[in-house]
Amino acid sequence: SQQGEEDPQALSIQEGENATMNCSYKTSINNLQWYRQNSGRGLVHLILIRSNEREKHSGRLRVTLDTSKKSSSLLITASRAADTASYFCATTGSARQLTFGSGTQLTVLP
Amino acid sequence: GAVVSQHPSRVICKSGTSVKIECRSLDFQATTMFWYRQFPKQSLMLMATSNEGSKATYEQGVEKDKFLINHASLTLSTLTVTSAHPEDSSFYICSAVDPGTSATDTQYFGPGTRLTVL
Numbered sequence: 001s002q003q004g005e006e007d008p009q010a011l012s013i014q015e016g017e018n019a020t021m022n023c024s025y026k027t028s029i030n031n032l033q034w035y036r037q038n039s040g041r042g043l044v045h046l047i048l049i050r051s052n053e054r055e056k057h058s059g060r061l062r063v064t065l066d067t068s069k070k071s072s073s074l075l076i077t078a079s080r081a082a083d084t085a086s087y088f089c090a091t092t093g094s095a096r097q098l099t100f101g102s103g104t105q106l107t108v109l110p
Numbered sequence: 111g112a113v114v115s116q117h118p119s120r121v122i123c124k125s126g127t128s129v130k131i132e133c134r135s136l137d138f139q140a141t142t143m144f145w146y147r148q149f150p151k152q153s154l155m156l157m158a159t160s161n162e163g164s165k166a167t168y169e170q171g172v173e174k175d176k177f178l179i180n181h182a183s184l185t186l187s188t189l190t191v192t193s194a195h196p197e198d199s200s201f202y203i204c205s206a207v208d209p210g211t212s213a214t215d216t217q218y219f220g221p222g223t224r225l226t227v228l
Contacts, residue, residue, distance in 0.1 A: 033216070042203055042219040088153060096207055097144055098217060100153045
């Protein structure tokens with residue numbers, strides 16, 4: 001079953017703008033991960049944030065985690081057309097299985 | 111990073127036939143692999159956890175007799191869709207955890223297999 005919802009479901013921005021996606025989850029977590037999926041392809045791991053972390057950066061990516069609200073956000077700064085993809089958050093279960101959010105389809109217009 | 115491959119990338123079959131999908135970890139040994147299914151414009155749903163040398167663990171609602179999983183070696187897991195029907199048409203993706211890295215919760219995904227059942 002899906003862990004939670006992501007919003008927005010779809011986001012369209014101009015190149016150079018920032019894109020923010022939000023994810024909510026339902027259960028307690030050890031960590032939360034963000035993945036990217038280009039159309040019809042597999043997933044690429046972007047970043048992992050542990051439950052005792054509040055913010056993490058990786059290049060143009062910034063992830064926040066609020067365990068009290070059971071929510072996370074992914075910020076992509078200075079977006080590029082190549083960032084166009086679907087973005088999923090996922091939480092890790094006890095057997096390392098991933099439970100994915102519903103995803104955000106990001107379109108960056110050149 | 112670790113690489114996971116899948117074969118075939120795309121398969122079209124007739125209703126009632128069986129289809130085998132392979133998932134390989136190319137540069138690491140994976141004791142555990144995962145199989146996901148993704149319908150168009152939807153998220154990934156875990157189908158089963160494939161454990162090397164033992165039976166797979168299936169998620170609720172996934173028929174183990176229809177989706178046969180074999181994890182016979184540390185680098186290969188196979189998913190066989192038996193007696194496929196049009197409603198089985200989907201994107202099947204496998205993943206694996208590389209136990210040799212410190213980021214042990216990071217999963218590496220294969221490129222996926224697009225199954226179309228006519």
